[in-house]
Amino acid sequence: MSSSSGSLREKSRMFNVSVDQGNYISLRAFLGTLPIGGKLQDLIRDENDADLPSVEKFLEGLTLKSLKENLGKGLRGGTDRVAAAVDVGVEGEQQSIDTRDVHQRRLNVYAKDQRTYFDPDVYPDRTFGKLMFPASYYCTGQLIGKRYVLTAAHCFYSYGTSIDGDNIYHSKFRVAYHTDKEGKHYYAASSAWGRLWYGTTYPEVYRNSDWAIIELETPLGETQGYVGINPTDLSRQLPMYNKFSLIGYSEDGYSQTAGIDPKCSLEDAYQGVYFHNCDCAAGASGGALLDASFNVVGINTAHVMPSNTKLLRASDYNPTYPNIAVPAYQFMPTYAHILTQID
Template identity: 30%
Template sequence: MRKTWYGGARIGLSSIALLCAAISVLTPPSFAQDSQDLPGILGTDNRKPIDSSAWPWSSIGRINRTAGGFCTGTLIATKFVLTAAHCMYDSRNGRPLAAQEIHFVAGYKRDDYVAHSIARNIHVADDFEYGTANGEALSNDWALVELVNEIPLKPLSVHEFAREGEKLKLPEGASILRAGYSQDRAHLLAAHSGCSVEGTAESGRILLHDCDATRGDSGSALLLKTQDGDYRILGVSVAVRTYGAQDYGVAVPSVNFREQLSTRNLIP
């Protein structure tokens, strides 16, 4: 049985690594460790630093936790941030974090940022179960952080998938990318552009992709760039998992949470 990382605590699971950075003191803003030692770097490391002060990157931010560590989140409304559900728990003891323990910093870059707010409420997917690494838990690994203060930035839209049976159909000619705050470059936003969705699992409730993402990138959005230059959230990056002999990035597709967001009047 292979040892993997779950929120920073090493446990015995056969085929999954969640990507929450669970240390609070981090290396300087350079790649201080070999990227091949990091889970989720699939082959060549294709992450590149990107200007976090310009949209859409300014609407992506670091989710800092007073319990230690951080994740990545994306504004979908001026007071709501989309992220991974497992980021809302203390990895040392499985305790759900209180809202006041969460601080969202949008457009973060070293000692600078665009906007910030602590959380007012945390809304975790109803069927998410922390500490369970099966496909059902992964498919529900998303959460909304409701902020105390509005963030005066343009949110990112949530993609509405078309289905073909268990398949999720992507628009033709679309470009796929992912951007987040990685543990080894904790103070700079980095993106992998030109990656791809490789398929689905769990009856279409999980997206498999080859975008590089490692610890700290949990909760980051898998993005679709349309031909007219718009950006849409395809899903939430949560883990790396082995299917057969191949490692894939795992994302919760927007089809799993779009209806709930619409019911709450957070998206059209």
């Protein structure tokens, strides 16, 4: 543990959450999901593909008033002075809707920005893609099976309500989504989905359950490949420096062609979530943290921010305001059930 672990735990009492047990199924046996190779499909060009906002930006503009009303309720307020002093928001939730300062923000980026553009033609980059929703917003997702995509629950639900009603089932996953130098949009393949599993409909409260798995109508993983899953609880092994990577469609310059932080760290763990320092921003929600074997160890979902602050300019990683990831062991029981009983 880092020397600031005690202070971090004191400041993180807002993670007074319990796992939503009703949505979990016991893991009967460990199931390895080995990545596969495959021939890439011809790239598809979408002439009319709009530059959509992330789910965080969409919700911010749509429900800013209701979100403010919730600041004094439950996890994000209360009478605890520590909880009131540190605010935990879903990616981008604390950003101003005034877009004039968007290029000045360094949220979730620590010291020198390590990100470069991902390569949609190589593995495992080609297994990542964009979830495109009818309400005109997006999230990051990645293939974890021939038909299954892993992402964040807050891409679908907020405070117990579907963000876009039944339209969340009329959305598309576009794998290896990217743009060229002229701004033209391409992707390797696209599929709708019909089934959805999730950890909670209250991701703002149950941070350790902010995960979702969707079943695609078309098995895109047969051609694109898919990443594996490492459900090991790494909490007692932390910190683990420079052993992980994160790919995501962050709003700060990587919303059309995903950015990859190739060497980032898990710093600490607390009440069922990991704290990490992978460079990212709003839009990277649902992106997987991969180990050196290209196995998912967690899902990027949120970040800690000081109360009433829009910008976080840290000269280096600050364990007081880390990024948050949901560990793979949180969703592995459900995924194991899907593979053994449903697939």
